[in-house]
Amino acid sequence: MMETVPARQGRAVRLRAGQAIRIVNTHGSQVVDTWAFNAADPTEAMSMEHLHAFLGSVFPGQGDALVTNRRRPILILEEDTSPGRHDTVIAACDLHRYQSLGCKGYHDNCTDNLHAALSMIGFPCPQVPAPLNLWMNIPINPDGSITWGEPLSRPGDHVILRAVLDCVVVMSTCPQDMIPINGRDCTPVEVQFQILD
Amino acid sequence: MMETVPARQGRAVRLRAGQAIRIVNTHGSQVVDTWAFNAADPTEAMSMEHLHAFLGSVFPGQGDALVTNRRRPILILEEDTSPGRHDTVIAACDLHRYQSLGCKGYHDNCTDNLHAALSMIGFPCPQVPAPLNLWMNIPINPDGSITWGEPLSRPGDHVILRAVLDCVVVMSTCPQDMIPINGRDCTPVEVQFQILD
Numbered sequence: 001m002m003e004t005v006p007a008r009q010g011r012a013v014r015l016r017a018g019q020a021i022r023i024v025n026t027h028g029s030q031v032v033d034t035w036a037f038n039a040a041d042p043t044e045a046m047s048m049e050h051l052h053a054f055l056g057s058v059f060p061g062q063g064d065a066l067v068t069n070r071r072r073p074i075l076i077l078e079e080d081t082s083p084g085r086h087d088t089v090i091a092a093c094d095l096h097r098y099q100s101l102g103c104k105g106y107h108d109n110c111t112d113n114l115h116a117a118l119s120m121i122g123f124p125c126p127q128v129p130a131p132l133n134l135w136m137n138i139p140i141n142p143d144g145s146i147t148w149g150e151p152l153s154r155p156g157d158h159v160i161l162r163a164v165l166d167c168v169v170v171m172s173t174c175p176q177d178m179i180p181i182n183g184r185d186c187t188p189v190e191v192q193f194q195i196l197d
Numbered sequence: 198m199m200e201t202v203p204a205r206q207g208r209a210v211r212l213r214a215g216q217a218i219r220i221v222n223t224h225g226s227q228v229v230d231t232w233a234f235n236a237a238d239p240t241e242a243m244s245m246e247h248l249h250a251f252l253g254s255v256f257p258g259q260g261d262a263l264v265t266n267r268r269r270p271i272l273i274l275e276e277d278t279s280p281g282r283h284d285t286v287i288a289a290c291d292l293h294r295y296q297s298l299g300c301k302g303y304h305d306n307c308t309d310n311l312h313a314a315l316s317m318i319g320f321p322c323p324q325v326p327a328p329l330n331l332w333m334n335i336p337i338n339p340d341g342s343i344t345w346g347e348p349l350s351r352p353g354d355h356v357i358l359r360a361v362l363d364c365v366v367v368m369s370t371c372p373q374d375m376i377p378i379n380g381r382d383c384t385p386v387e388v389q390f391q392i393l394d
Binding site for chain 2: 050059096128
């Protein structure tokens with residue numbers, strides 16, 4: 001059954017080891033901030049800074065294991081039909097980020113979406129690890145500067161993440177509409193997902 | 198007064214806003230994993246993933262503000278006499294890292310040094326943010342792969358970090374002796390530091 005993460009929102013799902021989640025970039029332009037927590041211990045979570053050392057790369061590719069802060073795989077990036085550009089160095093957006101861009105008042109954001117999604121399934125967790133930003137296109141130049149690119153993905157591209165541990169996976173359809181991180185029309189949209197046994 | 202962080206150990210110091218710490222790479226070859234926590238609230242800490250978005254770069258340079266997970270400056274990198282190559286994408290080493298490199302039994306590591314150093318000053322904090330790895334030379338190649346380089350710094354190079362908030366700064370002289378991250382002789386050594394008003 002296909003389910004939806006509405007635009008600008010978060011959803012959390014539980015996966016048993018061996019199950020997988022297929023996340024579909026329905027419109028091709030949507031960044032999805034993604035986290036994974038050990039279902040038995042929320043202090044163990046997928047960790048980008050540990051992943052960099054584990055992979056020897058800032059760009060995970062098809063077949064790569066995604067590791068936790070204990071340096072063991074929690075998910076496998078089993079399939080990726082997109083050009084494979086996913087960001088691992090940028091924090092989830094939060095209210096402070098939108099305020100720094102000039103937003104007055106509240107703005108939906110991936111950090112609050114993470115907490116809301118975890119609350120919905122009764123798995124509260126105070127920590128906010130650096131996310132795997134699916135389809136977020138952030139080239140890193142030789143001098144270390146980054147470019148805020150548009151996604152390279154196409155409508156219908158998907159990734160399959162296979163659980164190695166019993167875990168909770170959280171997705172947030174990034175509500176960024178002030179810079180073209182979700183495509184040049186700056187319009188966050190929904191994505192779909194499916195649990196695979 | 199110059200103080201010492203012995204080889205393979207951690208030290209924590211409290212800085213009031215306006216004070217600074219000078220950290221000297223005494224032998225030129227030593228990586229120093231560095232953290233900063235808001236003294237009034239340890240859930241606010243210097244955050245590399247937020248820094249990347251704030252700076253638009255993975256390499257902070259002289260004059261740059263170093264921000265927290267609330268995207269406000271906690272330290273300023275006021276002075277840097279070294280070639281300025283400091284890593285911001287690699288996790289602190291931990292026992293799991295050394296085991297993955299083939300170490301049997303215990304190995305000193307920066308994660309345990311962080312906790313020990315914070316305990317020494319009565320500021321326990323369970324979280325382990327991604328550190329600012331002073332002098333750790335990790336070039337990122339265009340394909341995203343990283344190179345585990347040797348420090349580019351010279352004996353006596355120093356940085357000055359000026360506190361914007363009342364904070365706790367933690368330094369760990371990285372005990373990595375299994376790959377040449379602390380120079381080709383793989384010998385962790387001491388560094389020195391000094392509090393400046």
